[in-house]
Amino acid sequence: MKPKKFLLLVTPDPAASELDFMELYEVGFTLYWARNFDHAGVLLRNQQIDLLLVDATLDTEAAFAFCREARTSKASIKIGLLVEDRMPPADLAVDVVIVGERVDHKAIAELKKQNEIE
Numbered sequence: 001m002k003p004k005k006f007l008l009l010v011t012p013d014p015a016a017s018e019l020d021f022m023e024l025y026e027v028g029f030t031l032y033w034a035r036n037f038d039h040a041g042v043l044l045r046n047q048q049i050d051l052l053l054v055d056a057t058l059d060t061e062a063a064f065a066f067c068r069e070a071r072t073s074k075a076s077i078k079i080g081l082l083v084e085d086r087m088p089p090a091d092l093a094v095d096v097v098i099v100g101e102r103v104d105h106k107a108i109a110e111l112k113k114q115n116e117i118e
Helices: 014-026 037-046 060-073 105-114
Strands: 005-010 029-034 051-055 078-083 096-099
Touching (some): 005 037, 014 029, 029 037, 037 051, 051 060, 060 078
Parallel strands (some): 005 051, 051 078, 078 096
């Protein structure tokens, strides 16, 4: 049995997050949810996080800055970024870029593949 993976989902939309949490839980993640970057920073510092999934659809620049901070503080963390139409700068070095309005089944499949969860 593979060890559980820990995912931190950062999105201000709790209605969308509930569905995402269920799908992510079903593919093997233990989930944390943060509504904003301040709360996410606290969780990132105090919890084991293997994958960070950041919704950049509302505040792209703040999301990019948070991803940079996460990469600096936890070099081994995998980062997924949800964007509407603007691709992240190359120096951001995210592992998965999801283009769309929300985390959907295709994105879940990609996260599962990236994290080798059976």
